[in-house]
Amino acid sequence: KKRSIKDYSFSNRGKTLEDEIDEANDFYLQQQLAVIHKKPVPIQIVKVEYPSRSAAVIREAYFRTPSTTDYNGIYDGYHIDFDAKETESKTSFPLKNVHPHQVDHMAVVAKQQGICFLLIRFSSIERYFVVPLEMLQNAWGRMLTGGRKSIPLSEFEEQAIEVTPSYGPRIDYLQAVRQILP
Amino acid sequence: KKRSIKDYSFSNRGKTLEDEIDEANDFYLQQQLAVIHKKPVPIQIVKVEYPSRSAAVIREAYFRTPSTTDYNGIYDGYHIDFDAKETESKTSFPLKNVHPHQVDHMAVVAKQQGICFLLIRFSSIERYFVVPLEMLQNAWGRMLTGGRKSIPLSEFEEQAIEVTPSYGPRIDYLQAVRQILP
């Protein structure tokens, strides 16, 4: 189906989900609504050169597996901890996109009363959902006990909180998060 | 003054303050007391090689200035945000060790009801203090209005919370943090 110009003006214009979250986080910071940042990618540095009169240059380094989620911060006294995931599927979210250590990390954070979730974008149909940890844990447990390895879109529609793109910021995910606060 | 063997067994044995905090954070995680992590160092990646059949290698990258503090996490529902600083001085802590953007960052986090502080080690005399944001802000404001550019040890003794090294973990800084909770 060909997109009209009007549709296109509503689209994310090729932005990644991370770009969109950065935008929202910048907005929240400026408006003093929340302080949420993306964590830097963890790197194992092996070799650094120190050229005279210029900045140190890393010449050999490797990507490490993150042991936590990508985003955390604070919103109105609540500790916020989440990860962002994108899928091209139109019908379900494959759980292989989630790392077991991320589920473990969110579980211990939730035990300390943190607010944990996934922010998932179905890129092909441009729909966004905040998935509370409990919903993820249910699907995860179902997979571990031999059930399906993905979460169907219908389950998102029933159990997750949809984020409808709007303006300033386009993906105002805290609107959805407000609905899962205790 | 020469150190006796007994003194030495109490010392940090050449560990950096960051090593000691990692130790404490590991302990807190294992005991399910808190989930606090050091953020990775932010890196600007310029060139990555993808050798066949082995891991991607970063071949050119630069250190970026962190825009936040080094540590954050959650403790019993409280969002925790702090930075670690060491000084060799025996008499005062030089404020040049603190970056203005760190003070700004902690101010916005505190507005969201986060618990913000510095964990400072006087390495030469092996004393450790948790410095509440308010104490830092007072000293910072004094400096900006032409006053002294450091915080004297006596002020730490009066206004900060001292962390006495003990066992398991050696620097149990949450003991001190408990005293600055609302």
Ligand SMILES: [Mg+2]
């Ligand atoms: Mg991610």
Ligand SMILES: [Mg+2]
């Ligand atoms: Mg530091």
